Amino acid sequence: MKKVLIIAYAFPPSPAVGSLRPYKLSKYIPSFGWEPVVLTVTRDGARPHGTNILAAGKRDMIAAIKISSGHLLRRDNNLKMKSADDPAGIAVKSSTTKLLKEILYFPDRQKGWYKFALKKASEYVEREKVDVVMSTSPPVTSHLIAGKLKKKHNIPWVADLRDPWTTNQFYNKYKFIKYFDRKLELKTLHGADIIVTTTPEFVDTMQELHEMKKITCITNGYDADDFPDVPVRQADKFTITYTGTLAGGKRDPSVLFGAVKQLIVEKKVNKDMIEIRFFTRKEEQVVNKTEKYGLSGVVNYYDFIPRVEALDKQRESHLLLLLLDSNGAEQDVYPAKVFEYFGAQRPIIALGGKRSIIKDLLEETGCGTFVENRDALKRVLLGYYEEFCRCGQVKFNENSDIYKYSYKSIAQRYSEVLDECFHKD
Numbered sequence: 001m002k003k004v005l006i007i008a009y010a011f012p013p014s015p016a017v018g019s020l021r022p023y024k025l026s027k028y029i030p031s032f033g034w035e036p037v038v039l040t041v042t043r044d045g046a047r048p049h050g051t052n053i054l055a056a057g058k059r060d061m062i063a064a065i066k067i068s069s070g071h072l073l074r075r076d077n078n079l080k081m082k083s084a085d086d087p088a089g090i091a092v093k094s095s096t097t098k099l100l101k102e103i104l105y106f107p108d109r110q111k112g113w114y115k116f117a118l119k120k121a122s123e124y125v126e127r128e129k130v131d132v133v134m135s136t137s138p139p140v141t142s143h144l145i146a147g148k149l150k151k152k153h154n155i156p157w158v159a160d161l162r163d164p165w166t167t168n169q170f171y172n173k174y175k176f177i178k179y180f181d182r183k184l185e186l187k188t189l190h191g192a193d194i195i196v197t198t199t200p201e202f203v204d205t206m207q208e209l210h211e212m213k214k215i216t217c218i219t220n221g222y223d224a225d226d227f228p229d230v231p232v233r234q235a236d237k238f239t240i241t242y243t244g245t246l247a248g249g250k251r252d253p254s255v256l257f258g259a260v261k262q263l264i265v266e267k268k269v270n271k272d273m274i275e276i277r278f279f280t281r282k283e284e285q286v287v288n289k290t291e292k293y294g295l296s297g298v299v300n301y302y303d304f305i306p307r308v309e310a311l312d313k314q315r316e317s318h319l320l321l322l323l324l325d326s327n328g329a330e331q332d333v334y335p336a337k338v339f340e341y342f343g344a345q346r347p348i349i350a351l352g353g354k355r356s357i358i359k360d361l362l363e364e365t366g367c368g369t370f371v372e373n374r375d376a377l378k379r380v381l382l383g384y385y386e387e388f389c390r391c392g393q394v395k396f397n398e399n400s401d402i403y404k405y406s407y408k409s410i411a412q413r414y415s416e417v418l419d420e421c422f423h424k425d
Contacts, residue, residue, distance in 0.1 A: 002418070031408070131156070143159050157193050157421070195213050222343030249285040315344050322335065325352055330353065347369075
């Protein structure tokens with residue numbers, strides 16, 4: 001069996017959503033002829049059973065940043081900058097601190113892992129045969145490690161970017177930082193044999209920057225093993241559930257609130273027979289909108305719960321809510337949450353922005369609907385609500401085409417990329 005060294009800073013027991021992709025790939029690629037060895041950061045907690053782990057420590061960069069930031073701000077005061085009571089003074093200090101952090105954290109906050117991880121990986125490849133190195137980001141420090149291993153040991157390398165590096169839609173660093181970051185991206189990924197990313201749009205964007213590279217799309221997915229094959233009793237009320245973050249209010253449920261409020265006023269929906277549940281960190285601006293639309297008692301907020309519990313809450317719901325950035329920043333993104341919802345096998349209602357590749361994905365799979373306005377949402381909700389009233393449940397589309405997004409299927413496609421990389425050498 002060929003061996004792949006997976007460099008993944010985020011890996012269980014890390015709760016980060018970015019840990020799921022390398023974990024699920026490492027779980028399933030042995031079925032397709034690849035033995036995974038995972039290089040990750042040292043972390044307390046239980047590792048997945050049966051996974052071959054190389055754990056490397058890190059330098060505490062956060063402590064270093066706090067010391068440096070504090071020193072700079074004291075220096076600002078000594079230079080008699082505007083008082084912190086002055087909003088302009090606060091803005092200057094905030095901007096200065098942000099710049100300092102971007103310089104000291106360059107290229108990312110996990111840079112303190114680089115030296116220790118590279119040493120651990122080098123020691124391993126010197127005593128064991130490794131056929132391919134795969135690095136996954138963020139953080140991009142993983143690619144710096146892989147690039148060094150490629151150069152030193154001439155091992156074929158697959159660079160996996162769950163999000164683009166400097167062409168990321170949420171990239172907001174200072175221009176001169178981006179200049180050096182872009183140069184680092186070009187220099188680093190020049191050594192990769194194959195680049196993998198997670199949406200077709202990301203492929204197109206990155207191909208403009210890395211013209212001569214082979215870049216392919218392999219999405220995230222869901223693991224059927226996370227969803228026991230036993231019936232789940234759906235909730236007594238017509239229940240719409242959201243699990244995830246609200247991104248500082250950028251994922252805005254106002255369209256949903258407005259649609260439900262109108263359906264209640266029009267007496268098409270019984271207020272006592274519907275619940276909208278948010279399992280998330282409360283955000284004041286969203287809670288205020290609940291009161292604005294008069295939906296107290298209909299909309300309920302619960303704290304974050306462990307992922308296993310969240311999956312159960314999804315399965316007992318009638319609809320799952322997928323919120324996207326209302327300003328369109330996520331229009332070219334497949335949030336990992338949508339694939340988790342596939343596994344729960346409940347219909348999905350997606351909101352946010354005017355155009356999204358999520359619309360095409362939901363239509364392709366038959367798993368739900370992307371809705372662009374309140375009137376369209378009212379029609380969709382009423383259809384599901386009437387089904388609930390007739391049948392006491394809402395059925396999932398049994399003809400949905402989701403298997404190709406299972407991690408077992410994705411691991412098969414990834415193994416083909418690893419095979420291609422191996423044979424290119």
